[in-house]
Amino acid sequence: MGCGESKHGDVSPGEQVEQELEESRRNSHYHSKVLLLGAGESGKSTFGKQLKMLAKGQLSVSEMALYRRAIRENLVESMKTLLDAAESMGIPLANAELEEEAERVRSTELATADMPSTLGYDILKLWQDQGVQETWARKDKFWILDSTPYYMREAVRLAQDSVDITEEDVVMTRVMTSGVGSIEILDPPIKFTVVDVGGQRNERKKWLHCFDDVKAVVFIVSLAGYNQVMFEDATRNRLLEAMELYVDVVSNPIFRDTPIHVLLNKTDLFAEMIQEVPLSVCFPEYGGPPGEVLPAISFIEGKCKSIMAQCCPHKKLTVTPICARVREDVLLGWKDVTDTVRATYDVDVKR
The missing domain is CATH 3.40.50.300 (P-loop containing nucleotide triphosphate hydrolases)
Incomplete structure (x- = not known):
């Protein structure tokens, strides 16, 4: 079997290897x-x-899906943290009628990104409660995500099943x-x-x-x-x-x-x-x-x-x-x- 013409022209096999090594x-x-x-x-x-x-x-689409899930978890986790901190510091909800909303948040599993769209309204109402705001003002006493105010402001949008997250959402999402x-x-x-x-x-x-x-x-x-x-x-x-x-x-x-x-x-x-x-x-x-x-x-x-x-x-x-x-x-x-x-x-x- 004859040898075909090298695609590298007149370069010998040895020279070709040396060129590749040099490039590497x-x-x-x-x-x-x-x-x-x-x-x-x-x-x-x-x-x-x-x-x-x-x-x-x-x-990528898969990366955006990951951040969509994560920011929804961040949203629920932040409000759970506030409710737990309020309880440990003895700060009651200023509006006692929000106990049902608080219980719905507490019972939401963080392991899934599934949540009723109405949960966003629950979280927003709780965030606006004076007792929760008093707890947030004492955030130096407990660990909580820095982007909590962002999640709260965007709670209603983020809780929607059809939400398309933005680039800002990605930046504000916490994934450990x-x-x-x-x-x-x-x-x-x-x-x-x-x-x-x-x-x-x-x-x-x-x-x-x-x-x-x-x-x-x-x-x-x-x-x-x-x-x-x-x-x-x-x-x-x-x-x-x-x-x-x-x-x-x-x-x-x-x-x-x-x-x-x-x-x-x-x-x-x-x-x-x-x-x-x-x-x-x-x-x-x-x-x-x-x-x-x-x-x-x-x-x-x-x-x-x-x-x-x-x-x-x-x-x-x-x-x-x-x-x-x-x-x-x-x-x-x-x-x-x-x-x-x-x-x-x-x-x-x-x-």
């Missing part, structure tokens, strides 16, 4: 892994969702990250793999498996956590937990030469909260002007830089305040990361 090495060289780290409820997954939608343009997920972002010549791992305490043991060959770390902190408790431990302040975890990350020898970017997230919630609750409830040493947002954020930024200076002297740290639900903020935070990674390749080329 080049692709590998320009493949950058970025880790998304942070404590639970930091907004890390929201940041990841925004990146995914920016990269893909739109989510379990295990390790990744997002592929092509930004020629670099291909980014953004790795998102769960932030809850029981998920952190999985982090070590993701630490190899990382080009950058994005550590996300919820500013609003200064006056909130953890999902796993209602006695533990969220921001103090995040700062302790941040120390563990920046002092890890494996990240000694890895750029670290801190995103101070949830600036919108922080701006509202700081008007009512001073930052000194979390940091007694804070002496900035009460109710002013920028000095308070600068103080937390200073904390992050001080920790870095102690753990890794002379290492540069980028700190960016963002609101991950706002796409422009996500783009701003992500640009800082990509610029840093691109600079490492520029150095390689110059060498």
